[in-house]
Amino acid sequence: MTGRRPSGVLFVLPALVLLVVFVFIPLVGVLGLSLTNLDLYSLANTANLHAIGAENYLHLLRDRRAWQALAATLAVVVVGVPATLVLSLISALMIESIAERWRGLFRTALFVPVVCSTVAIAIGWRYLLNTRFGLVNHLLRVLGLGAPNWLGNPHLAIIAITIVVVWKGFGYGMIIVAAARREIPEELYEAARIEGAGVRQRLLRITVPMLAPTLGLLALLDVSGYWQLFAEPYVLTRGGPLGSTTSLLLLMYDRGFLWWRWGAASAIAVVLTAMMWMFAWAQRHARADWRGE
Amino acid sequence: MATVEIEHVDKVRPGGQAVLHDVSCAARDGELLAVVGPSGCGKSTLLRLVAGLESVTVGVIRIGGCVVNDLPPQRRDVAMVFQSHALYPHMTVYENLAFGLRVRGTARRETDRRVRQVGARLGLEAMLERYPRELSGGQRQRTALGRAMLRDAAVFLLDEPLSSLDVPLRAEMRRELAELHRSLGTTMIYVTHDQSEALSLGQRMVVLAGGRVQQIDTPVDVYRRPANRFVAGFVGWPPMNFLRAESLADMVGAPAGEAGVEYGVRPECFAAQPGGPDDVQFTGRIERIESQGGEWYLELALRCGRVLVRLRLEQALTVGEPLRLWVRRADLHTFDATTGQRVESSGR
Numbered sequence: 001m002t003g004r005r006p007s008g009v010l011f012v013l014p015a016l017v018l019l020v021v022f023v024f025i026p027l028v029g030v031l032g033l034s035l036t037n038l039d040l041y042s043l044a045n046t047a048n049l050h051a052i053g054a055e056n057y058l059h060l061l062r063d064r065r066a067w068q069a070l071a072a073t074l075a076v077v078v079v080g081v082p083a084t085l086v087l088s089l090i091s092a093l094m095i096e097s098i099a100e101r102w103r104g105l106f107r108t109a110l111f112v113p114v115v116c117s118t119v120a121i122a123i124g125w126r127y128l129l130n131t132r133f134g135l136v137n138h139l140l141r142v143l144g145l146g147a148p149n150w151l152g153n154p155h156l157a158i159i160a161i162t163i164v165v166v167w168k169g170f171g172y173g174m175i176i177v178a179a180a181r182r183e184i185p186e187e188l189y190e191a192a193r194i195e196g197a198g199v200r201q202r203l204l205r206i207t208v209p210m211l212a213p214t215l216g217l218l219a220l221l222d223v224s225g226y227w228q229l230f231a232e233p234y235v236l237t238r239g240g241p242l243g244s245t246t247s248l249l250l251l252m253y254d255r256g257f258l259w260w261r262w263g264a265a266s267a268i269a270v271v272l273t274a275m276m277w278m279f280a281w282a283q284r285h286a287r288a289d290w291r292g293e
Numbered sequence: 294m295a296t297v298e299i300e301h302v303d304k305v306r307p308g309g310q311a312v313l314h315d316v317s318c319a320a321r322d323g324e325l326l327a328v329v330g331p332s333g334c335g336k337s338t339l340l341r342l343v344a345g346l347e348s349v350t351v352g353v354i355r356i357g358g359c360v361v362n363d364l365p366p367q368r369r370d371v372a373m374v375f376q377s378h379a380l381y382p383h384m385t386v387y388e389n390l391a392f393g394l395r396v397r398g399t400a401r402r403e404t405d406r407r408v409r410q411v412g413a414r415l416g417l418e419a420m421l422e423r424y425p426r427e428l429s430g431g432q433r434q435r436t437a438l439g440r441a442m443l444r445d446a447a448v449f450l451l452d453e454p455l456s457s458l459d460v461p462l463r464a465e466m467r468r469e470l471a472e473l474h475r476s477l478g479t480t481m482i483y484v485t486h487d488q489s490e491a492l493s494l495g496q497r498m499v500v501l502a503g504g505r506v507q508q509i510d511t512p513v514d515v516y517r518r519p520a521n522r523f524v525a526g527f528v529g530w531p532p533m534n535f536l537r538a539e540s541l542a543d544m545v546g547a548p549a550g551e552a553g554v555e556y557g558v559r560p561e562c563f564a565a566q567p568g569g570p571d572d573v574q575f576t577g578r579i580e581r582i583e584s585q586g587g588e589w590y591l592e593l594a595l596r597c598g599r600v601l602v603r604l605r606l607e608q609a610l611t612v613g614e615p616l617r618l619w620v621r622r623a624d625l626h627t628f629d630a631t632t633g634q635r636v637e638s639s640g641r
């Protein structure tokens with residue numbers, strides 16, 4: 001350990017200040033709020049404001065809508081993350097294998113959704129998924145597959161949301177995976193070819209394991225991103241039909257800014273954060289790979 | 294076991310860059326053929342053509358008598374050791390060694406037996422569970438060799454396998470390689486840019502420069518009778534001295550000065566005493582002295598230029614002193630000054 005110099009503290013100070021102001025203080029604040037019954041009535045008359053202990057949390061446990069939101073969020077994470085990773089991987093490998101002159105075009109095309117505003121994308125998809133006039137159903141009708149009510153059917157709506165989320169998200173992973181793929185020395189593949197490995201074996205025994213650390217990192221990013229699912233259901237379905245696409249974050253938003261029950265909303269926020277941290281912790285400890293981390 | 298024949302091979306890169314020009318050479322069955330040349334002369338390219346990692350533009354490559362031009366690498370029955378070793382970083386030494394056997398569907402027990410056998414032979418038993426990044430340079434080198442051995446190929450291709458090692462380890466691995474070649478008896482093509490490696494390891498050597506074969510011979514013959522001025526200057530260290538024919542005035546007893554030739558003398562061929570009646574005599578002044586153990590490295594100023602001399606001499610020397618030295622006629626190489634080709638002097 002080299003000696004700590006005062007100048008080092010100076011360098012981390014700005015980041016530290018930002019972190020404290022925008023993360024730690026709000027976090028403590030939310031934790032505090034979640035133990036109260038702060039809502040519109042107690043705001044109007046502070047005599048109504050009480051510390052109610054774990055009441056908000058206990059209520060969540062009994063709340064059917066909270067469980068539904070958890071299930072909806074988990075569904076998007078559990079289906080969406082692997083789908084995103086697979087799409088990122090496949091598209092990255094495809095992009096790396098096509099001719100240089102086309103690469104830029106495809107890369108841009110697939111990456112555009114990532115940088116577009118989620119709201120704009122969601123609005124676009126609302127048109128695409130429109131039951132009567134949408135392009136998706138038009139194509140399905142041409143193929144003779146019927147015209148489902150994508151956003152009106154509780155079972156289909158969550159699928160539609162997942163599709164939009166994955167479609168928007170995989171381009172980011174594609175760029176990262178493509179960069180990681182370029183880092184794999186070509187000689188490894190040449191050595192493998194000489195040893196008799198075919199295309200499939202080179203993919204499964206070299207490419208995928210060599211990309212595993214990158215995919216693991218992406219999985220973490222995707223999980224934390226999808227866990228905070230909000231804009232897509234907010235714009236596409238407003239949480240419906242029948243609450244089937246209400247994510248935990250959307251539920252928190254509704255409780256806090258629609259019904260003005262800040263105490264209850266804070267409890268949801270705390271639960272969301274705690275679950276996220278648990279996942280990140282598990283992920284960290286699950287990693288012991290050839291890089292020696 | 295197999296021969297490798299390379300016949301009139303040209304290689305032009307997709308960009309239009311010609312890398313190899315009319316290269317012909319052959320490794321005999323069980324031979325260790327060293328390919329040596331300066332950086333960028335096309336050595337690796339030649340090896341990759343034999344391995345099938347790249348395709349020849351013109352010409353024929355035969356392995357064991359069969360034309361392999363259109364065969365993919367895995368069907369050429371070759372094993373290759375890369376300059377960077379190309380070990381799979383995400384696999385342990387064991388898995389690296391077992392890779393080829395596994396992809397070719399060898400039974401698990403057989404794989405295990407052979408991996409452990411080769412591991413033991415190369416002194417890697419204790420390393421089998423380590424990852425490549427946890428190995429020393431020499432251990433990585435051995436792992437790469439072991440992987441090639443497990444390929445059980447008829448031909449070994451080695452692309453500067455020792456260049457990433459430090460000097461003492463390189464000497465040790467060089468001995469181990471020679472020993473390995475003796476015991477395996479496999480045909481080996483060994484690429485290196487280090488002429489001393491080629492001299493010591495090769496049974497025959499191919500000197501390549503600018504994508505063209507300069508000479509194919511045994512190391513002794515390449516050293517004794519370099520085919521042209523390039524080979525003469527490239528093989529042997531310190532490099533050969535070259536003297537224009539006009540400098541004959543410095544040499545007593547040199548062959549009658551034909552115009553347009555150049556003479557070459559290796560630094561170690563000078564002697565302080567005449568060895569025979571027709572020795573060539575050089576007289577000059579000592580410009581610089583460097584002692585290395587029991588040897589002297591001298592820079593001798595002749596009237597026409599300087600020569601580097603390596604001498605074993607008891608007596609002390611001083612800068613500025615005149616010195617007379619002798620070179621055997623057979624050690625005086627003659628090259629055509631325009632073409633650079635060796636001119637065989639008569640009377641030999």
Ligand SMILES: Nc1ncnc2c1ncn2[C@@H]1O[C@H](COP(=O)(O)OP(=O)(O)OP(=O)(O)O)[C@@H](O)[C@H]1O
Nearest residue numbers: 306310312330331332333334335336337338339486
């Ligand atoms: N992938 C490539 N693309 C374009 N040119 C290349 C490529 N690889 C090699 N070359 C060129 O081909 C020529 C021969 O290269 P090669 O790698 O065979 O040289 P080498 O003799 O092995 O050199 P070294 O001793 O440095 O390894 C060089 O001029 C080099 O610039």
Ligand SMILES: [Mg+2]
Nearest residue numbers: 336337338452
């Ligand atoms: Mg090379």
